[in-house]
Amino acid sequence: MIHLINWRLFWIESLNGIMLASLYFTVASGFTLIFGLMRVVNMAHGSLYLLGAYVGYEAQLATGSWVAALLAGAAAAAALGAVLQMAFFSWMQGQDLRQALVAIGISIVLADLMLWQWGGTTYQLTLPDSLNGFVPLLVVRRYSMARLLLVAVAVCVGVALWLLLTRTRLGILIRAGVDDRRMVEALGVNVPLVFLVVFAIGGALAGFAGVIGGSVLSVSPGEDARYLLSSLIVVIVGGMGSIPGAALGALLVGMAETYGLAYAPTYGVAFTFLIMVAVLAIRPRGLMGRRA
Amino acid sequence: MTARPIFIAGGILLLLVYPFLLNDFWVLQVGGRTLGFGTIALSLVFLSAYVGMLSLAQMTVAGIAGYAMAYFTAPMGGVGLLLPWPVAVVIALCLAVLAGLVVGAIAVRTEGIYTLMITLAIAVGFYYLTLQNYSMFNGFTGFTRIPPPHVLGIDMAQPKPFFYVSLVAAALCYALVRWVVRTPFGLALQAARDNGRRLRALGYPLALPRIAAFGLAGFIAGVGGILNVWLNGSISPGSIAITPTLDVLMASVLGGMLGPEGAFLGAFLFTVVQSFAIYLVPPERFNTVIGVIFVAVVVFSPDGVLGIGRSALHRIAPGRQPLSGHRDVTTRGTEAPTSLPATRPTFEADGQSTGENHHAQ
Numbered sequence: 001m002i003h004l005i006n007w008r009l010f011w012i013e014s015l016n017g018i019m020l021a022s023l024y025f026t027v028a029s030g031f032t033l034i035f036g037l038m039r040v041v042n043m044a045h046g047s048l049y050l051l052g053a054y055v056g057y058e059a060q061l062a063t064g065s066w067v068a069a070l071l072a073g074a075a076a077a078a079a080l081g082a083v084l085q086m087a088f089f090s091w092m093q094g095q096d097l098r099q100a101l102v103a104i105g106i107s108i109v110l111a112d113l114m115l116w117q118w119g120g121t122t123y124q125l126t127l128p129d130s131l132n133g134f135v136p137l138l139v140v141r142r143y144s145m146a147r148l149l150l151v152a153v154a155v156c157v158g159v160a161l162w163l164l165l166t167r168t169r170l171g172i173l174i175r176a177g178v179d180d181r182r183m184v185e186a187l188g189v190n191v192p193l194v195f196l197v198v199f200a201i202g203g204a205l206a207g208f209a210g211v212i213g214g215s216v217l218s219v220s221p222g223e224d225a226r227y228l229l230s231s232l233i234v235v236i237v238g239g240m241g242s243i244p245g246a247a248l249g250a251l252l253v254g255m256a257e258t259y260g261l262a263y264a265p266t267y268g269v270a271f272t273f274l275i276m277v278a279v280l281a282i283r284p285r286g287l288m289g290r291r292a
Numbered sequence: 293m294t295a296r297p298i299f300i301a302g303g304i305l306l307l308l309v310y311p312f313l314l315n316d317f318w319v320l321q322v323g324g325r326t327l328g329f330g331t332i333a334l335s336l337v338f339l340s341a342y343v344g345m346l347s348l349a350q351m352t353v354a355g356i357a358g359y360a361m362a363y364f365t366a367p368m369g370g371v372g373l374l375l376p377w378p379v380a381v382v383i384a385l386c387l388a389v390l391a392g393l394v395v396g397a398i399a400v401r402t403e404g405i406y407t408l409m410i411t412l413a414i415a416v417g418f419y420y421l422t423l424q425n426y427s428m429f430n431g432f433t434g435f436t437r438i439p440p441p442h443v444l445g446i447d448m449a450q451p452k453p454f455f456y457v458s459l460v461a462a463a464l465c466y467a468l469v470r471w472v473v474r475t476p477f478g479l480a481l482q483a484a485r486d487n488g489r490r491l492r493a494l495g496y497p498l499a500l501p502r503i504a505a506f507g508l509a510g511f512i513a514g515v516g517g518i519l520n521v522w523l524n525g526s527i528s529p530g531s532i533a534i535t536p537t538l539d540v541l542m543a544s545v546l547g548g549m550l551g552p553e554g555a556f557l558g559a560f561l562f563t564v565v566q567s568f569a570i571y572l573v574p575p576e577r578f579n580t581v582i583g584v585i586f587v588a589v590v591v592f593s594p595d596g597v598l599g600i601g602r603s604a605l606h607r608i609a610p611g612r613q614p615l616s617g618h619r620d621v622t623t624r625g626t627e628a629p630t631s632l633p634a635t636r637p638t639f640e641a642d643g644q645s646t647g648e649n650h651h652a653q
Contacts, residue, residue, distance in 0.1 A: 041405050088591070096405045097346060101545060101590045104538060109583035116577065225534045229416045232409050240406075266427065269420040276413065277398055284401040 008141070013262045014255075019147040019216075021254025022154030026209040027227050028234040028246045029157060030202030036241025037178050037198050039096050040089050042081075043103035045206055046228030047110040052077035052207020053214035053223070054114060057123045066128045066215070073211035074204040081203020082196055089199075090192060107224065115221050122220040125211060146216045153212060154250075157205065161243050164201075174198060178241065233272060237279045239289030248287055307459060311452045320451040322563050324523050327458035330559030331465050331516030333544045335509040337555040338469050340544070342478060343505045344485030345403075349395045349411040351540050352418045353510045354517030355532035356391045360384035361521050362435035363428070371430045377441040385514045392510015396503040415537045423529040434528025438521055448522065458519050462556070465512045469552045472508065481505055535579070542586045548598025557597055 031045045042048075056073030060066060084106065092099050127146050134142040165171035173194050176184045185191050206227075213219065213227075230253060235241075238249025256275050260268030279287060311319045336350045363372045364380035375383070395414060399407050422429040440448035448454055472478045480501050483491050488498055521527050530536075539562065547558020565585065569578045593599055 039405075041409060088587075097408065098590060098594060100405055100408055101541075102587055104541065105583050105587035105590060108535075108538060108542075109580050109587070112577065112579035112583065116580075225416065229413060232413050236406075236409060236413065266425045267421070268424060269417055273414070273417045276410075280398060280401065280410070284406075 009262070012143070013258055015143055015147070017255040017258035018251070019150050019254075020258055021250040022150045023209060023213050023216075024227075024230045024234050024254050025154045025247050025250035026150075026157050026212070027206055028231040028238075028250060029161060029243060030205030031231040032235045032238070032241055032243065032246045033161070033174075033205075034199060034202040035235065037174055038089070038093070038195055040085075041096065041100045041103070042084070042089075042202070043100050043228065044084060044107040044110060045202075045231055046224035046226070047107045047114075048077040048081055048203045048206035049210040049213070049227045050114060050219065050221075050224040051080055051110070052210030053125075053219035054118050054123070054210075055207070056211035056214060057125055057219065060125050066125065069125055069215075070208060070211050074208040077207025077210065078200040078204035081206070082200045085196055085199035090195065107228070111221065111224055114224075118221075120221055122218050123214065124218045125215040127215045144216075150212060150216055157208075158243065158247060165243070170194070170197065233276055235286065237276055237286055239283075239286030242286070242288040245286055245288030311455045316451045319455050320523070322560075322567060323455050324451070324458050324519075326556065326560045326563045327455070327462040328516050328519030328523055329540070329543065329563065330556035331462045331519060332513050333516075333540050333547070333555035333559050334462075334465055334469060334552055335513035335516065336540055336544045337547075337549050337552055338512065339505065339509050340549045341551060342473050342485065343481050343502055345399065345407045345502070345506075346541075347395065347399065347411040347506070347509070348408060348537055348541060349399075349414045349418075350509065350513045351532055351537040352415045353388050353391045353395065353513040354520060355418070355422075355527065357384040357388040357514035357517035358521035358527045358531070359422070359429060359435070360387045361518050362438050362527050366435050366438040368430055368433070368435050371427065372435070381518060384518055385511060388514025388517065389507045389510045392513065393503055393507040395510070396506025399506070400499045400502050412537070415532070416534055419529055419533050419537075422532065429529070432529065434526065434531070436526040438525050438527065440522040440525075449525075454522070458523075461515050461519060465515055466552050466556070468508075468512070477501060477504070539582075542582060544596075545586060545594075546589055546596050548596025548602075550595055550598050550602065554596055554598040557601075561597065 027045070027049055030048075031042060034040055034042050034045075052073035055076035056069035059072035060069040063069075084103070088102050088106070089099050092102070131146050131149055133145045135145050135148055137143050163171075165175060173184065173189055177189075177191060177194060181191065209227075210219065213223075233253050234246055234249035236249070237252055238245030238247070252275055253272055256271040257268065260271040264271070283289065310323060314323075332350055332354045335353070336347060339350075340346045361380055361384045362368075364375040364383060365377050366372065367374055395411060398414065399410050402410055422434070423432060425431065440454060442448065446453050448457055473482065480491070480496060484496070484498050484501065492498055520531075524531070543558040543562040544555055545558070546561050547554035547556070562582070565582055566578060569575070569581045573581055589596055595602075
């Protein structure tokens with residue numbers, strides 16, 4: 001009987017790990033997309049997540065609709081991402097460390113301004129009733145539908161990005177820009193505009209993840225640092241600029257974190273870092289990272 | 293001759309009489325804080341200017357030394373072990389060097405932006421570890437009431453003695469950096485920074501000197517960490533969280549990462565802004581002020597105040613160019629377009645990385 005209960009716990013924790021990995025993937029996919037095309041390490045990515053969550057919360061207060069919250073959060077973060085690219089990153093193209101430093105400064109200012117606006121309270125968005133139930137499952141008996149929704153969202157985001165990158169003109173331009181930016185410019189493509197669009201997409205993904213994370217978990221100051229860190233580790237492990245790499249990295253990091261917290265609470269975070277160090281020792285560019 | 297030695301002598305004299313010119317707040321909270329914090333920033337500037345690796349894990353290494361001091365001189369709630377303070381200092385510095393070597397070993401195969409990301413990840417990871425762990429770090433509380441020692445009957449907690457202790461420690465670290473960069477080891481580091489491939493082709497190892505440099509930077513950060521812990525009298529996860537980690541970076545960039553003076557200049561400016569921002573904005577908005585200043589510096593003068601000051605100084609008192617090349621880490625692109633890591637976001641699992649890594653050992 002005892003070991004049955006333990007198995008149930010194990011599967012619940014596994015599902016929680018997949019849930020967390022899904023959230024991490026949704027956040028990190030935008031981060032890695034921006035890096036892949038522009039070599040910009042957007043250290044303000046966590047701020048975009050947080051802004052999306054807060055704006056989504058406000059939108060839900062105003063309209064009462066969760067879908068409106070999703071759209072508003074994604075739109076706000078997309079707009080901020082585009083503004084950052086236009087105001088700062090665009091004219092520093094190629095100076096990657098300088099861009100990262102500027103982004104760090106901006107993230108500090110944004111975190112402080114958001115603290116000013118929304119205070120230190122923890123907010124939670126309300127999910128629609130249709131998502132508030134539980135799904136009956138084997139072994140674990142039942143699991144929160146909202147958390148399963150997160151997994152579905154991550155799969156959809158992955159598929160959508162894949163379709164975007166492989167089946168659309170924009171995706172072709174993005175991939176061409178990654179491979180040979182100068183050649184694409186020489187062919188008369190408006191590369192700055194493509195960059196702007198990619199930054200908006202990356203921001204939208206972060207804001208979208210923020211609203212979902214703020215509904216399934218919660219949102220409070222400091223979350224920006226947490227999701228920036230998880231994005232960093234996910235792409236360091238998975239390989240910068242690679243979407244499948246982000247999926248793989250997110251799974252590894254999410255699982256390590258969840259099992260770590262469940263089975264070794266005081267050293268939980270160490271597992272994540274052991275994974276990162278082990279990957280770096282074998283493949284300095286990450287599991288899916290590649291060189292030209 | 294030139295006016296340069298007069299400038300230097302004047303500066304030293306000013307530092308020596310500083311505690312007698314101003315009140316205790318300026319001596320301890322501005323002077324003492326600048327020297328301790330500046331020593332931590334010095335370790336970052338050393339790595340950035342001479343090794344070409346921007347490490348954000350320096351506050352972490354300083355925190356390890358600080359935690360070790362707390363653990364061995366101010367046990368709390370059954371956590372810790374009381375030792376004589378000189379022993380604790382030696383242990384703390386050894387642990388800081390060890391931590392520096394570990395960070396170096398993890399980061400050595402990376403370059404540029406990757407170094408920044410990995411060291412930031414290490415820093416935040418260590419913060420979470422101290423927050424979760426009670427057996428060594430005493431969790432959220434950390435350690436309080438950590439006494440600076442009494443030496444020869446003088447209480448080091450008093451402003452003037454503490455200032456001079458900090459001054460001597462900081463000056464020794466500064467001299468150490470100045471000396472090391474002129475040794476063959478330091479020259480090899482700068483050569484590796486400027487052209488790693490060429491150095492490797494000449495048969496020099498790249499990784500070992502770099503890891504050693506991280507160890508040296510760990511020692512310097514450890515000295516700063518001990519001074520910090522004595523000044524604050526406490527250490528907790530909050531002292532090594534993401535904000536203090538980035539504070540070290542901001543101070544370094546503010547001063548200018550051209551040379552070791554920039555670290556102390558930046559720490560001084562940072563501390564002054566921190567102390568006097570309350571007269572301009574509500575105290576809790578300090579981060580906005582310093583963040584805006586930092587962004588402005590990176591945008592308009594990537595070499596910080598030192599970059600502005602140095603060009604002015606050279607006009608007044610032309611002297612010998614410093615040995616370090618004027619290579620600013622923030623405006624430097626990658627070595628060559630061909631060395632850009634090109635990773636394509638595609639979904640085919642083709643083309644596994646077979647190209648050799650030119651930063652591998």
